[in-house]
Amino acid sequence: MSPTAAELHQMASIGRLLAGIVHEINTPLGSVFSNSEVLGRSLEMLGPLLAGGSAEELTKARRILDTMQQLVAIDQIACERIRSIIRGLKTIARVDCPEPQKIDLNQHLRDALKLTQAEFRNRVTVETDFAELPEVECFPQMLGQVFLNLLVNAAQAIEGPGTITVRTALEDGGATAHISIADTGRGMMPEQQAKAFEAGFTTKAVGEGTGLGLSIAKEIVEEKHGGSIGFESKLGVGTTFHVRIPVRHARSQP
Numbered sequence: 001m002s003p004t005a006a007e008l009h010q011m012a013s014i015g016r017l018l019a020g021i022v023h024e025i026n027t028p029l030g031s032v033f034s035n036s037e038v039l040g041r042s043l044e045m046l047g048p049l050l051a052g053g054s055a056e057e058l059t060k061a062r063r064i065l066d067t068m069q070q071l072v073a074i075d076q077i078a079c080e081r082i083r084s085i086i087r088g089l090k091t092i093a094r095v096d097c098p099e100p101q102k103i104d105l106n107q108h109l110r111d112a113l114k115l116t117q118a119e120f121r122n123r124v125t126v127e128t129d130f131a132e133l134p135e136v137e138c139f140p141q142m143l144g145q146v147f148l149n150l151l152v153n154a155a156q157a158i159e160g161p162g163t164i165t166v167r168t169a170l171e172d173g174g175a176t177a178h179i180s181i182a183d184t185g186r187g188m189m190p191e192q193q194a195k196a197f198e199a200g201f202t203t204k205a206v207g208e209g210t211g212l213g214l215s216i217a218k219e220i221v222e223e224k225h226g227g228s229i230g231f232e233s234k235l236g237v238g239t240t241f242h243v244r245i246p247v248r249h250a251r252s253q254p
Contacts, residue, residue: 028078035071042068100249102135105177109166112147120155120164129167136177137249142220146229149213150181150241157185157239170247176227177247182240188233196231226250 042064049061113126120126154164162184169178188196197218221229227245 025082028082031078032075035075039068039071100137101140102137103140105133105136105138105179106130106168108140108144109147109168109179112144112151113166116148116151116155123161124155124158125161125163127163127165129165131167131169133168133170133177134174134247136245136247138225138245139220142224143245146217146220146243147179147181149217150243153213154181154183154185154239154241157183157187159186162238171244175247176244179243179245180240181243182238184238187235187237187239189235193231193233197229221245 046061046064049057049064109128109130113128151164151166158164164184165180165182167178167180167182169180170176171178197214218229221227221243225245226249227243229241229243231239231241233239
């Protein structure tokens with residue numbers, strides 16, 4: 001059976017994300033390997049210096065020890081970066097259960113941000129303003145796909161330096177979780193806004209987008225979660241997407 005358009009879009013999105021993730025992991029790994037070589041050579045030098053015992057040799061040994069401590073600290077940061085990327089992958093790639101699961105929505109967004117950092121390429125500043133939220137009942141993998149799509153779109157809409165702001169809030173007396181993702185990108189013209197959720201429509205260059213991401217996001221948010229998704233956009237200023245989902249999924253309601 002041939003894959004559907006939605007499945008093809010998801011596979012293409014996963015491929016792009018994996019390429020970025022490989023880059024993100026390779027960078028800290030390269031640092032660890034390089035530092036390991038320096039640490040090995042430093043240890044070889046320390047033996048004779050400590051054995052000599054002269055004041056000059058001990059001073060040099062202390063400088064080498066200071067350098068080694070700095071390299072170890074850098075390696076710890078690099079390893080934590082790798083671990084956070086892997087944790088995000090495990091969360092986003094988890095196969096959804098047939099029933100809604102309770103999740104920390106703020107952490108889910110943090111994991112999505114970590115996975116999309118390769119798309120930002122150090123040119124986009126990310127700001128977060130997370131409210132204190134109760135656990136939200138949802139299909140985590142599906143909702144993660146929505147967040148990844150919106151974040152990647154936001155990064156691609158920014159030409160040069162810019163800012164992406166992610167906020168969460170409780171609405172309707174605590175019954176609804178509101179997630180907003182704003183960018184300082186190019187924005188959309190009125191005719192583009194009218195077609196944004198249509199399958200096959202894209203503002204990206206040929207070969208960069210399938211035009212299915214937002215239509216699938218709309219289906220996931222509205223049909224799978226009973227929520228809503230919308231946006232406001234101003235040409236040359238930016239776009240803000242709003243996702244609202246019930247804190248308690250309809251399947252869990254009495």
